[in-house]
Amino acid sequence: xxxxxxxxxxLLSLGVAAVLALGALAGFAIHDHQLAVRLLVTDPDQVPSRxxxxxxxxxxxxxxxxAHCASCHGADMKGDPSKGAPNLADQVWxxxxxxVGDIERTILYGIRSGNAKARNITDMPALGRTMQLSPAEVxxxxxxxxxxxxPHGIDPASVARGSKxxxxxxxxxxxxxxxxxxxxDYGAPALNDKDWLYGGDQKTVFESVYSGRHGISPAWIGTxxxxxIRALAVYLHxxxxxxxxxxxxxxxxxx
Numbered sequence: 703x704x705x706x707x708x709x710x711x712x713l714l715s716l717g718v719a720a721v722l723a724l725g726a727l728a729g730f731a732i733h734d735h736q737l738a739v740r741l742l743v744t745d746p747d748q749v750p751s752r753x754x755x756x757x758x759x760x761x762x763x764x765x766x767x768x769a770h771c772a773s774c775h776g777a778d779m780k781g782d783p784s785k786g787a788p789n790l791a792d793q794v795w796x797x798x799x800x801x802v803g804d805i806e807r808t809i810l811y812g813i814r815s816g817n818a819k820a821r822n823i824t825d826m827p828a829l830g831r832t833m834q835l836s837p838a839e840v841x842x843x844x845x846x847x848x849x850x851x852x853p854h855g856i857d858p859a860s861v862a863r864g865s866k867x868x869x870x871x872x873x874x875x876x877x878x879x880x881x882x883x884x885x886x887d888y889g890a891p892a893l894n895d896k897d898w899l900y901g902g903d904q905k906t907v908f909e910s911v912y913s914g915r916h917g918i919s920p921a922w923i924g925t926x927x928x929x930x931i932r933a934l935a936v937y938l939h940x941x942x943x944x945x946x947x948x949x950x951x952x953x954x955x956x957x
Contacts (some may be wrong), residue, residue: 712881738929741936748947749936756936760946762776763937766930767949779875779941779948783901787915790938791948792899796889800942806935812921813889820921824877824888830912835872837912843867843874844907850882850894872911910931 737758741749749755768777774787781789788796797813798804811819829835835843846864849856868874868882877890884892889900900906900915936956940946 741929741932746806746932746935749932750939750943756940756945759933759936760940761888762930762933764949766926766934767937770926771934772949777936778950779787780818781899783898783906786899786915788899789897791941792897793942794892794895796891796899797885798886800939801931802935802939805938808919809926809934810921810923813919814916815918815921817921817923821889824890825917826910826915828912828914829872831868831914835867835911839863839867839871840908840912841904843872843934845905847882847893847907847911848902851896 705843737755741755741759744752744755749759767779771790774785775781775790776787779789779791780788788794793800794806797808808821811821813820814822814825824832827834829843830840831836842860842864844864845856845860849861849864853861868878869880877888878893879882879890884890891897896902898906899917899957900910926934937946941948
């Protein structure tokens with residue numbers, strides 16, 4: 703009898719523990735759902751001012767980034783020039799100005815992804831392959847572009863010719879602006895800084911002008927859940943601002 707009594711008490715204790723565990727899991731699921739809803743209904747550019755939502759977004763985004771984004775942009779978010787995948791850990795943005803809403807739009811619809819809402823107004827034309835410029839003119843244009851940030855060691859005559867091509871025959875100014883500061887409406891990168899998508903050496907810049915560039919970023923709408931897409935946008939914004947460390951960065955986050 704005593705053995706049966708102890709067995710009943712043990713079973714009762716296990717049942718109570720199971721109920722409590724299920725209750726805790728249900729409570730966690732409800733809390734998680736509430737955070738997901740709040741993340742989505744909050745204006746995206748207001749989320750960074752909400753520490754609870756930023757923390758929740760980071761918890762969703764880190765595994766999603768590793769699974770879906772790191773293969774192109776790198777585990778450390780520093781990008782890959784061989785693919786034209788930009789650095790996501792700095793404050794240089796091709797499109798718009800790096801707000802959470804700006805980043806979210808790119809994640810949702812992509813760049814030249816085939817989605818009707820993708821960012822695809824223009825891309826870098828193949829000025830050499832289409833014979834708009836001769837190989838010599840492409841070389842001069844490349845030398846001019848490089849000279850904007852590295853003026854030393856380049857033939858001044860070539861730079862002068864390249865400047866005229868940039869502002870004239872090449873029509874480079876139409877996308878990159880007359881002062882080479884780029885155009886975030888088109889996704890045309892600034893050429894007057896040291897941030898390069900494909901690399902800033904003469905060979906690579908020549909190839910960009912001669913053969914063109916047509917980088918693609920996939921549209922994640924319909925593949926990733928809306929809270930995860932919003933979370934990735936928040937996470938990338940926070941990392942770019944230095945408010946959260948990039949993956950693998952052991953330094954403390956700063957505001």
